[in-house]
Amino acid sequence: MEVSCAFPTSLSSPDDIALAEELGYDRAWVYDTPQQSPDVWMTLALAAERTERIGLGPGVLVPSLRHPMVNAAGTATLAALAPGRVSVSFGTGFTGRRAMGYRAITWAFMDSYIRAYRGLLRGEVVEWEGARMQMLHPDGHSPARPVDVPVLVGALGPKGDAVARELGDGLFATLQVPEFMKDHPQAAFLVWGTVLDDDEQIDSDRVRAAGGPGWALAYHGAYEFGGPDAVRALPGGDAWMDTVERTPDGERHLSVHAGHCVELNDADRAAWAAGGHVLLRDATISGTRDEVRRKVEELGAQGVTEIVFQPCGPDTRAELERFLDAARAVATV
Known part of the structure; x- marks a missing residue:
C-alpha cells in the first residue's frame, strides 16, 4: 500500500x-x-x-x-x-x-x-x-x-x-x-483524522483542531446527500442544523462549506460542543x-x-x- x-x-x-x-x-x-x-x-x-x-x-x-x-x-x-x-x-x-x-x-x-x-x-x-x-x-x-x-x-x-x-x-x-x-x-x-496519545481525550483542543475538520464532513455530507433530517439524526445534529438555518436558504451552502477541510465553521463548532465529537472515531480514521x-x-x-x-x-x-x-x-x- x-x-x-x-x-x-x-x-x-x-x-x-x-x-x-x-x-x-x-x-x-x-x-x-x-x-x-x-x-x-x-x-x-x-x-x-x-x-x-x-x-x-x-x-x-x-x-x-x-x-x-x-x-x-x-x-x-x-x-x-x-x-x-x-x-x-x-x-x-x-x-x-x-x-x-x-x-x-x-x-x-x-x-x-x-x-x-x-x-x-x-x-x-x-x-x-x-x-x-x-x-x-x-x-x-x-x-x-x-x-x-x-x-x-x-x-x-x-x-x-x-x-x-x-x-x-x-x-x-x-x-x-x-x-x-x-x-x-x-x-x-x-x-x-489524527493519531491520539494513549490517554488523550477525543474532545481535547488539539484533537478538535487536528481531527475536527475531517469529522465535520459527516455533517456536510449528511446535509448535501440526505438533507436536514439526516443531519438532525446525528449527535449534535440539531445544533448544527439550527446554526445553518440562520442563513437565508439561497446562501445556506456558504455557511455549510465555510472552512471545509481546514477548520470548524460556526455550525461545526456548535455540533462538536453539543456532543457530536463522539463520532470522531467513526467519522474519521x-x-x-x-x-x-x-x-x-x-x-x-x-x-x-x-x-x-x-x-x-x-x-x-x-x-x-x-x-x-x-x-x-x-x-x-
Missing part, C-alpha cells in the same frame, strides 16, 4: 508537499476548490520545483471549472516540470461545485469530458461543444504528444464505476469504500497508533492500494509524522 497525503490547496501547500517528500510520503494530492483555494495548477507547479521524488496531482479536478483544453495544457505543463511523477483525478464536485451553490455534474458529462481530455493529451483532434480542436503546442511549449499520465476517477456508485472502468486507470474515493474498490488495480482512498494501524489494515483488505491522509490543525509536520508512523506499519508488512 502506498501512503500519500492531500492538502486543501493553500499558499503553504508547495512547502507542505516538500515536507511530505522529506518525511517519505509517496504522493501529494491538492484540491481543486477555487472558492477557498489558490489555483491548483499554479500550486502544483511550485511544488514540482521544490521536490524531486514525490508524486504530484490534482485530486480531484472538477470538469465544469475548466475547459478540457485548459486541464490538458495544465497536465502537460506539470508533466514537463515533474516527469514521471504526475497523476490526475477527476470528481463530480462535492465541494468544488456545491460550495458555490451548484449540484454535482452528471456522469454523462464526466464521460464526455474525460474522453475529450484524454484525446487531447494523445494528440488527437477531438470535438467539444460543437467544435473540433487539438493541442497545437510547438516544441518548447509542451511535451510532445502523447502525454501519458494515470487518470483516476472519483466514484462511489455504479455510474461512476462504469466511467472509471472504461476511461480511467483507477479509483479515487472518500467518505465510504465502494464495494467495487477491489475491482480496480489502483484505488486511492482519502481520509482525515482517528484513534491511537494501534487503532489507526488497524483501520489502515482494514482499508487495505477492502481493496485500497493508496491511503491518502490530509493533515489538519496548526502542526502539519506532527500530523504527517504521526500518521506515517502508524500507516507504514501496515504498508511495509
